[in-house]
Amino acid sequence: MIKESLSNKWLQIVFRILIGTIFVYSSLSKLLDQEGFAKAIYNYRILPDGLVNIAAIIIPMLEFLCGVLLLSGRMKKGSSFWITTMLSVFLIALISAYARGLDISCGCFSLETAGSKSDILARIIEDIFLLAGSLIVFIFCNKIAVTDVRNEEGDLKNDPVLPDSSHPAATNTETSNT
């Protein structure tokens, strides 16, 4: 049941649009300000100095490309893989910054938002939600839900009650069909 609702076509589209838009939006300010983003990365003191600028050059473009791919529905698996990876890395960076009490500009969205401790906590929570969404897209994007297959085959097209995970009738429909 959970598997089916998570691979639901519409849920997948909603997640893809949401995450894709956030990634494209957040990459824009960094794409043209490598200097500022490099400083933001440097302030985390996680990467060796030699890798800071390379990360500042590649990460915004990776965010942008993955966001666009996710929105357009091409290479969903690959782009959601990178987004999940990036969000995991950001999460580790944020948690370690929070734990060390670093006074940093987080560079998460716009470069102007500097991070106080409560800001970092908010970012951590946001990151966790996005991570959950991207994981769902990554795992289930290529699996078409049984309900969708049925719809496409026309089995349930005229059925007034479409099986929905939130609908109490859904469970009955599923069991009666199987």
Add this chain to the structure above:
Amino acid sequence: MNNYSLPKQIGIILLLAVVCGFAINFVSSKGVPVVGDYQSRLSTAKSDSLLTKANEIRLPMNDPYDTSGVKKINPMSNRQLDPAGFYKPENIKIDLAKKFFDLNALFIDGRTPEEFKAGHIKGAINITYEELTKLTKEEKTEKFRKYNKDGILVCYCKGGKCEVSIDIAYGIAKIGFNSVNIYLGGYQEWEDAGYPVEKNPIEKIQ
């Protein structure tokens, strides 16, 4: 395109990101070198020689609030000119910071207003990093119009691993101030040394 296997998709996306990333970095006005120099940012190697120079200064010195335009020779303003056309801020140690304090330098506190209220170097003004980065160059110039560009400025923040003061110092140097300094030891070191601080008068009453 969806037919590519996962490893292939991962590879293609990474390759595209690397190629496009470097290309856009190359054309961007705020592009960075592939390997950045992050060590010289923290070096206080010049502090001692600057202190020797500062010790030769006889009062009266330039007043940071004197914008009359009457030029007085400020031996500390003879700095290294950055290729970008501004005088590079210098990192200074506590001894030189104290010397500048005695010479009536303007101290700029980059911490949050709450931290500033709780205690700051005597006579310091509070300008946060967020506040400064929001301003355009013209707005910054306007904000700093009341200060003497030849006067000695010292930026500081918490100390320890806080480097906000560096960014603030560069922001100020870029609008034409030619004797900007960064006191990396920050408020913590200053207070620990027992040097003059000011605390929120309301807290004093309480």
